[in-house]
Amino acid sequence: xxxxxxxxxxxxxxxxxxxxxxxxxxxxxxxxxxxxxxxxxxxxxxxxxxxxxxxxxxxxxxxxxxxxxxxxxxxxxxxxxxxxxxxxxxxxxxxxxxxxxxxxxxxxxxxxxxxxxxxxxxxxx
Numbered sequence: 709x710x711x712x713x714x715x716x717x718x719x720x721x722x723x724x725x726x727x728x729x730x731x732x733x734x735x736x737x738x739x740x741x742x743x744x745x746x747x748x749x750x751x752x753x754x755x756x757x758x759x760x761x762x763x764x765x766x767x768x769x770x771x772x773x774x775x776x777x778x779x780x781x782x783x784x785x786x787x788x789x790x791x792x793x794x795x796x797x798x799x800x801x802x803x804x805x806x807x808x809x810x811x812x813x814x815x816x817x818x819x820x821x822x823x824x825x826x827x828x829x830x831x832x833x
Contacts, residue, residue, distance in 0.1 A: 746780040747773055750801075751816055755785060755794045763797045767804045774808040782814045786822035799829035 750770050754761050766784075773781050783805060789796035802815065817823050 744780065745778065746782055746814070747778045748782040749773065751782045751785050751795070755792050757794055760794060763800050763804065766797070766801045770801070770805045770813075774806065774811045778811065780812045780814060782816065785816035785818070786825045787816070787818060788821075799825065802826075802829055 750766060750773070754766065754769075770781055770783050784798040784801050785792060785795045786798050787795050798815065802813070805813065807813065815826055817826050
């Protein structure tokens, strides 16, 4: 069970207020009305690992993050395995993850070749 799963929403909001308290009302009015949180750990966090992380481990990682209530999870990157070997299994990871209702799954697609690979693996429809 994730650490935050056992905490009440009110407790989490109280903690957030302690760290995000504006110093004056003008600062409060300058804050955006909407903040989008995107979890990028499966892509950004794993791409620099020296040892290759197995596809099954990546899939489990994404599935567990999905259960935490995160709105968006950046799963992988459609890049050349020559330059980023850790992402060589991008299409397989996208196929195997469990899609949770209410979670948006994204992938980094830095160029046209990556775009075609993403479309070919049904990641972009």
